Structure formats: C-alpha cells, structure tokens
Amino acid sequence: MRRSVLAAPLLAALALAGCASQISALAPVSGGDITALRIAAIDVLEQQGVEMMLVPACVTEGEGYACSGTTFDGKPIEVTSPGTDPLGMTVTVDGAVVFDGSVKDVIDKAAQVTE
Amino acid sequence: MAGLSRRAFLATSAALAGTWGLSREAVARTLARPLSLGEAGSTLQQTIAIGPVQSRNYRTLLSAPGEPHIARTDILGVEGSSTRQQVRRSLVYIGHLSDIHLMDAQSPARLEPMIAQNHDTWGGAFRPQDTLTTHVAASMVQSIADVRFSPVTGAPLSAAFVTGDTADMLSHLETRWYVDLLDGVPITPNSGAVGIYEGVQVWGEAYWAYHPEDPTGDWFGEYGFPAVPGMLQAAVTQQVDSAGLPVPWYGVYGNHDTTFLGTLGVPPALKALAVGDRKAFEWLALGLDYVQGWSADTSAFGRLAHELITNLGLHSGFKSVTSDPARKLLEQQDFMKAHFQTTPNPGPVGHGFTQENLDTGRTYWSADIGPFVRAFGLDTCNQVAGPDGAVPQEQFDWLEAGLAQAQADGRLAMVFSHHNSATLENGAALATNPGQRLIHADEFIAMLLKYPACIAWVNGHTHINTILAHRAPDASSGFWEITTASCIDFPQQQQTIEVVDNRDGTLSLFTTVLDHAAPAEWSGDLSTMGLASLSRQLSANDWVEFPAMRLGSSMDRNCELLVQAPFDTNRITDAMIEAAQAADRTRIMAYEQGWP
Structure with a gap:
C-alpha cells in the first residue's frame, strides 16, 4: 500500500505534460x-x-x-x-x-x- | 425423474436429444439415472500449501488436506435447520472465473522495466510467470470442466461467469486468447517472431527480470528462483489445448480490459509502440516514451515536455524486436466485440453482450440462467485513471429496475461485476459522460439490500478470496458478496457457486474453491500442465505482494452461506427443477461428445 515518489526527471516531465491524473492512477488497489x-x-x-x-x-x-x-x-x-x-x-x-x-x-x- | 411424469420425461429427453444431435436412447438413459455427486477434485478433497524453502528464500508448494464447507450464518443471525441437508434442492450451479490476466509478455506495450523504478508501486508490471498465463487459463478451464457436476448435490453446471480482467495490457491478442481458451480452441501463445521468445527475460540488461535460462545475477536469482532451461521456448512455441468450458459463459469488463495496466490512459504513442519493433528494458526510457505520448499536443507544457525528453536523450533503453500488428491495443468497444467472435458452443454468442450493446455502446447486460435465476453483468470501470471502480447513475438505475423486475418475476438475482465493495470507490469522471454521478460502495450495497431477490454479488479485482455478508437493516434479508482470487497471482484459484433451496424458508449458497488442474508440486515438466504448475509455484514466491493473504480465511473459501429465501420456494416444483437439470445434463453430454 505504499507509493513511491517518481524519479525527478520523469515526475517533472509527467507534471509538465499535464498528466497529473496519470500519476494519481498509480494508486494501489484499495483495501x-x-x-x-x-x-x-x-x-x-x-x-x-x-x-x-x-x-x-x-x-x-x-x-x-x-x-x-x-x-x-x-x-x-x-x-x-x-x-x-x-x-x-x-x-x-x-x-x-x-x-x-x-x-x-x-x-x-x-x-x-x-x- | 420423480418430478416429471413418464410422458413429460420422454418428451423432454426426446426434445433435448434432438437439440443436441444425440441418441434419444442415450439421453433417456442418462437422464433416468439419479444425480450423483461430482467426484472430481476441488479443494474439498485437496488444497495446496506453501512448502519449505528450496533455495535462499524460494519455496515450493505441497499438497495439503481438503477443506469441508463451513456454514456461515451472518445474515440469518441464527443457525440453519438441522434437517436441511436431507431435503435441499439445487436451483443453480455455476462457475466463477475472474482476473485471468492473459498476457502477451513479448508485447512492446508492457511496462515491465517500471519495477526497477519501484517494485512496490509497479508490482503488476512484471511477474516471473508472465509467459505462462495461457497455460494457467487452460488448466483452470480443465478444472471447471472437471467439476461439471456439483460436489454438494450432483447437479450439472448451468453457466460460468468471468468477472473481468481477462486481458492484462489491453491487447487484442490477449482478448483473443481468452475467448479461444474458454471456447476450447487451441492457441499458440506467441507474438512477433515465430518460434522465438523476444523480451526482457532473455536480455541481460534487464537485471530486474527473472531469467529462467540462468537467473544468476538478476533480482529473482538473488531471491532463490530456480533455473528452468527451456521454459520460455516451451511457453511460446507449444500449442496450448483447452478443454473448453462445458457450459454457456458470460463476461464483464474489468479495469484491465478498459485501461492500460488496468490503471492508465492510452496515449497515441503507446498504441504505436504496441505494434512497433522496439521494446524497453530501462524504466526511465519507457516512462519518458509514455510521457511523450501525452506531450504530443502543441501546448506550451507539451512542447516543454517534448524538449525535456529529447534533451535527456533517453531513448537508448530499447531493443529491437519483431513487430506484430496483432498486438494492437483495444478500443473501448473491442472487448465487447471479441465476445462475438466465438464458437457456437458453449455460447452464447456475445457471452452476455448483445447486438444492442454494440449498437448503443452500453457495456452491461442481464440474462436469465435457467428458470430460476437472473444474472446482471455490470461494467464498474470508468475508462479513466485508477484501478478502482464505480457505478454510473444510469447503470445504477438500470440495475435497480432490473432487480425490482426480478423480484416481481419470482427470480433470484445474482449481480456480477469486476470491482467489489472494497474497491468501488473511484471518483474519476466517466469518460463518456463526465457529468454523470458515480455511485460508490455504500450506496450500491444499500440499493441491493432493498431487493431480497438479490442473493449474491459476485466479483473479483483484489485477487483475494473474500466472502462478506450484507444484511438488511431490519435483518429480514441480505445478500452475500463473493470475491474470488485470480489466475495470475498465488493461489491461482477460482470457484463454483451452487444455490440450493433448503425447503425451510432459507437458501444456501455453496462456494467451492478450485485450484487449477495442474499438479501442486512441479516436477520439471514443461508441458501445458507442467508450465501451469510452475506458474503457481513462481507466483507463491512474490516477495513484494503477500501471497498467503490472497488465500483468504477459511470463511472465505469453502462455505455454505445461508440467507432467507426471498419468496415461497414451494412454487418451484421438483418437476421444474428436474426439467432444468435435464437440459443442463444433456448439454454436458453434448460437450463430452465434442459438441454437435
């Protein structure tokens, strides 16, 4: 149930590409x-x-x-x-x-x- | 056939023989015999336990004693009658599969290298048994076929339900393999180059992957995973034969059938990568390639992202592979359409989906299963980000109207969906109708409880055997939520569910867990069954997940789940039950003889 921080370059690129929803998508299956x-x-x-x-x-x-x-x-x-x-x-x-x-x-x- | 008159029996057996092209005498002989308990193996006879350490941390598996059914009284609140075992009657007996996760492990559109970025977060992106999913599926189909007569009453299997996540990575090929294996059509689970495995499990650069030829120096070798020379070659070159399901089967959407890795949207670049000729072995290169798909627009952010990617120059983490157009990714309706490319038997064509579904784009359905049960197949996936689910208002209203009608019709209702109550919490807006309200677990359960005809909600998603009781506020009724484990993660189990009438105002739902038919202990065999056995053993050694938990507790496996009957079951005569079972028994005869 842990979620890591993406490495800086990729995180920056993800954010810049406007795909915050894709980052949140990495949330694990609940429960x-x-x-x-x-x-x-x-x-x-x-x-x-x-x-x-x-x-x-x-x-x-x-x-x-x-x-x-x-x-x-x-x-x-x-x-x-x-x-x-x-x-x-x-x-x-x-x-x-x-x-x-x-x-x-x-x-x-x-x-x-x-x- | 005590319930049917002689005339009705002869007419019934003659009609069924004609339907299936069988000998009238043979059908009559079979139907004249009383039902006998299914003798085939299930976890009532034998279970599989995690065994001793073989090397470093790696454990093998062992056969263990079977588990009897345990009665659960959570909904009734009192013990069941002591006489029910002598008088009970089977109303329906079904198979339940879920989370098969068929996988084209050689596809370039896989995210395997991401486990090197963080194994916990990306655990589903690479598993050591990735190339063996079709073998497990065939082994599980065999197991369902083996229990085609109930171990509780001897009743014949009526239908099977697949509650989503049949494909792993939204691939046409994976979906094709799923339909074919359930239909009994042989497949060769390969893509790209003929007769050669091309992928991360033979690339030395992929130190994070399991290399079965020689795992020395990779993460899995460090853990103690064994060398299995020939595994990959056998996995992708041998034909996988499937017994096929002996009964009509029905499918619903899972998150892996509608989003990438069951979680992510699909940018155009990823679609191109899927059918292209380069596959990643470095996570950063793959991640940036994925991002590039999202940055293919002309916005300032998009251009900046593109510059970052280009300047970082990280496209070197790819190798050349043989391209294959069959690897193309599914569009939303393609999953439904695949259910129409099927053999006529066991059917039905569409497997729950109808032409109306194709015409309207509606991705949920209902179907009558025999004379006493109505099944509702939901789509709890939102086609957007996140693994979890929700029920859009429109579908919720449709289901509520359907449950009301089932109650009025005197039919038991069983609801099938991918997500369960622990995971019906996705708040992302519906892609096709962003303004539509989404219903989550509490409200969904409250609605089901309004209709006592609804006796079960059957689902998957979490890969954990789980059975939860949901009781109406006035304790007068309730339903059982039944969640099965998966075919991909340990323990690789599925189940059967039988609804019986106890003739005392209660019903019992018997859940029986099935291990797939491959041996508990892997002997070195690289046949289809051998590879399925090996897959189970590999899956038991997943150190990131918690394999033993996925077994659930004993109260989540072989159980007798008691619930109040929603109507007077005396209206169901023995003759009605026997006529229904005659139809199912004759269909199974036709299956055993190779379908007409």
Missing part, C-alpha cells in the same frame, strides 16, 4: 491492510475454536482499523489494529484477549508455511 486484518482475525478465532455467528467485519477507524462480530453464544468479538507497519492486531472475545501479535505471522501460518 489491502484491512483485508489482511480481517483474514488474520478469522484465522485466529478459527484456530482457537471460536464458533462465529457473525464473522468479524472491519472498518477504518482513524489511522487504524476495528472489526466486530459475535460468537454463536452471543459473546462480542472485537479486533483492533493501530494500522502501523508491520500490521499488528489484538483480538478479544467477550473482553478477554485471545491474541495480540502480527497479522502477517498469522496469515503465513494459516497458509501452512513450513520453515
């Missing part, structure tokens, strides 16, 4: 971090045997993200992430922290990466 967060949160809950009535849905909250869902027995699931790089998250079920750590580590593990 990468928040999608990763949701996936990792579900992976954690699955690994911990939490049965979900409402799978966590995530929204942007300030610089970070927040997700909420419920268990089959009606307990709230909350996921928060400060949106920092690398992306971290805290997952709670009924107020109890069940995970606090790296989004990427969770996803890599779920893909059954073998070291």
Whole structure:
C-alpha cells in the first residue's frame, strides 16, 4: 500500500505534460491492510475454536482499523489494529484477549508455511 | 425423474436429444439415472500449501488436506435447520472465473522495466510467470470442466461467469486468447517472431527480470528462483489445448480490459509502440516514451515536455524486436466485440453482450440462467485513471429496475461485476459522460439490500478470496458478496457457486474453491500442465505482494452461506427443477461428445 515518489526527471516531465491524473492512477488497489486484518482475525478465532455467528467485519477507524462480530453464544468479538507497519492486531472475545501479535505471522501460518 | 411424469420425461429427453444431435436412447438413459455427486477434485478433497524453502528464500508448494464447507450464518443471525441437508434442492450451479490476466509478455506495450523504478508501486508490471498465463487459463478451464457436476448435490453446471480482467495490457491478442481458451480452441501463445521468445527475460540488461535460462545475477536469482532451461521456448512455441468450458459463459469488463495496466490512459504513442519493433528494458526510457505520448499536443507544457525528453536523450533503453500488428491495443468497444467472435458452443454468442450493446455502446447486460435465476453483468470501470471502480447513475438505475423486475418475476438475482465493495470507490469522471454521478460502495450495497431477490454479488479485482455478508437493516434479508482470487497471482484459484433451496424458508449458497488442474508440486515438466504448475509455484514466491493473504480465511473459501429465501420456494416444483437439470445434463453430454 505504499507509493513511491517518481524519479525527478520523469515526475517533472509527467507534471509538465499535464498528466497529473496519470500519476494519481498509480494508486494501489484499495483495501489491502484491512483485508489482511480481517483474514488474520478469522484465522485466529478459527484456530482457537471460536464458533462465529457473525464473522468479524472491519472498518477504518482513524489511522487504524476495528472489526466486530459475535460468537454463536452471543459473546462480542472485537479486533483492533493501530494500522502501523508491520500490521499488528489484538483480538478479544467477550473482553478477554485471545491474541495480540502480527497479522502477517498469522496469515503465513494459516497458509501452512513450513520453515 | 420423480418430478416429471413418464410422458413429460420422454418428451423432454426426446426434445433435448434432438437439440443436441444425440441418441434419444442415450439421453433417456442418462437422464433416468439419479444425480450423483461430482467426484472430481476441488479443494474439498485437496488444497495446496506453501512448502519449505528450496533455495535462499524460494519455496515450493505441497499438497495439503481438503477443506469441508463451513456454514456461515451472518445474515440469518441464527443457525440453519438441522434437517436441511436431507431435503435441499439445487436451483443453480455455476462457475466463477475472474482476473485471468492473459498476457502477451513479448508485447512492446508492457511496462515491465517500471519495477526497477519501484517494485512496490509497479508490482503488476512484471511477474516471473508472465509467459505462462495461457497455460494457467487452460488448466483452470480443465478444472471447471472437471467439476461439471456439483460436489454438494450432483447437479450439472448451468453457466460460468468471468468477472473481468481477462486481458492484462489491453491487447487484442490477449482478448483473443481468452475467448479461444474458454471456447476450447487451441492457441499458440506467441507474438512477433515465430518460434522465438523476444523480451526482457532473455536480455541481460534487464537485471530486474527473472531469467529462467540462468537467473544468476538478476533480482529473482538473488531471491532463490530456480533455473528452468527451456521454459520460455516451451511457453511460446507449444500449442496450448483447452478443454473448453462445458457450459454457456458470460463476461464483464474489468479495469484491465478498459485501461492500460488496468490503471492508465492510452496515449497515441503507446498504441504505436504496441505494434512497433522496439521494446524497453530501462524504466526511465519507457516512462519518458509514455510521457511523450501525452506531450504530443502543441501546448506550451507539451512542447516543454517534448524538449525535456529529447534533451535527456533517453531513448537508448530499447531493443529491437519483431513487430506484430496483432498486438494492437483495444478500443473501448473491442472487448465487447471479441465476445462475438466465438464458437457456437458453449455460447452464447456475445457471452452476455448483445447486438444492442454494440449498437448503443452500453457495456452491461442481464440474462436469465435457467428458470430460476437472473444474472446482471455490470461494467464498474470508468475508462479513466485508477484501478478502482464505480457505478454510473444510469447503470445504477438500470440495475435497480432490473432487480425490482426480478423480484416481481419470482427470480433470484445474482449481480456480477469486476470491482467489489472494497474497491468501488473511484471518483474519476466517466469518460463518456463526465457529468454523470458515480455511485460508490455504500450506496450500491444499500440499493441491493432493498431487493431480497438479490442473493449474491459476485466479483473479483483484489485477487483475494473474500466472502462478506450484507444484511438488511431490519435483518429480514441480505445478500452475500463473493470475491474470488485470480489466475495470475498465488493461489491461482477460482470457484463454483451452487444455490440450493433448503425447503425451510432459507437458501444456501455453496462456494467451492478450485485450484487449477495442474499438479501442486512441479516436477520439471514443461508441458501445458507442467508450465501451469510452475506458474503457481513462481507466483507463491512474490516477495513484494503477500501471497498467503490472497488465500483468504477459511470463511472465505469453502462455505455454505445461508440467507432467507426471498419468496415461497414451494412454487418451484421438483418437476421444474428436474426439467432444468435435464437440459443442463444433456448439454454436458453434448460437450463430452465434442459438441454437435
């Protein structure tokens, strides 16, 4: 989700050519971090045997993200992430922290990466 | 055929045999047999996991256990009935492909060198598996054909939908390969010189590219990518045979089918570059060449830009290649037109687009899929800058009227588009009507929720398996948003979707993820299937992206998605279902016998 600064000559030429819209076109496809967060949160809950009535849905909250869902027995699931790089998250079920750590580590593990 | 009377059964089988030129007895025998569960491989039986490090950072892939369907109750808010498995009836079973990204990797109109400028920003401009996209597509078509009978109910596949980004770089050749591979027409995925690969993967100057003959010293060799002698030659010289889809298939626009690299406008100079005889290996030379296209006007800015380019003298970053007029870039309507240059079977000619679309320039359509479902194919691309999408007001109004009509007609509605709710946020003005209001995700979802007949919004774009629940404010209804991964990036998966009636006031949508048919573990084979297998392995080692994320979670893959039935499904008789399935089963018989 990063965007670099084009090298000076090309940037100057792009700007001079009146194609600012083309520079803005390099914006990445939306939604990468928040999608990763949701996936990792579900992976954690699955690994911990939490049965979900409402799978966590995530929204942007300030610089970070927040997700909420419920268990089959009606307990709230909350996921928060400060949106920092690398992306971290805290997952709670009924107020109890069940995970606090790296989004990427969770996803890599779920893909059954073998070291 | 418990639902059809004997007389109706005989009349139906005779009519279907006549339609497809099949033996009346053979059709009757087949249709008299009860449905049996599809036995072919899907991720219900086997998945593919990222395996151990082979060299430096490079990992291979391994077979892993299958994943069963997991019930999701987000929309219902309660558990499904325990008896539904015994009484459920299949209403429709479809294939869903997206983001195939067929690629003419030798085209001069590619931006590969830009990854040297910034790999993060330009990750899609070059991938090590760029020459292997047709092989993956053929392997995926085989996979869809393999699951032509449902693993849940045994119902026959009725149709397949392709939700955009079939071409990668807006190329006529790429679009041609897409239609041919889905139709089952063999292709040779080459352009330019006959029998020779010409491009960055054999040029030493392109240190940023993967050189499969010998990656020593390039970025990918540093990472640990293997030497695969003969890969490029095999990729561009061997004929790629495709099984073809066994069912009618339908397409919609993706951003890569309407803008360059799915993002950029097309200046005239780029069109000339596409069919020309020089291809870039340096990013600055290529970038300035692109800019020159935009500076071809006579404005003061344009003249200054031209001076900058000329004085910088950076045109040396090109090599000579064999030109090929077949590489010309698509104009807006060409993508639709390509759908009419197709075989009569599996059809339909136009693949959703009609003569009216060609006449009016309207790029969206609707079609009835069997007797119970109406499909709406949208164009969420704006033909301007940026990868993301939006729905223009005119199309939005058309869809809303269509959904209202589907509800009145007692048909389930499924909406197909390229963009999903995370990416329906492009604010760029519509090229063909700059004043038209654009509708973004929240408003679009709210409109779909007004029509309980709409049970699914099926899409792609992000290359990530994702399933989201959208529930009406009063919790009385909702729809499922189903996003599939791609054929280009790991895990190179697509899916099937089956809608079943649980006969308890609910429906279930079964999503089943498909790996393409090529082996999980690459054995050194350079046949079509071998190259497809290699492509998947190469894609799993994309260190710029996050390959494992694209698998999604288990709640995004093999799922049973419960939703309230929008009307009393008792009006759908068993005889109606069996008649519809008889038509689909007979079509598949015709496919298995090589079409009439």
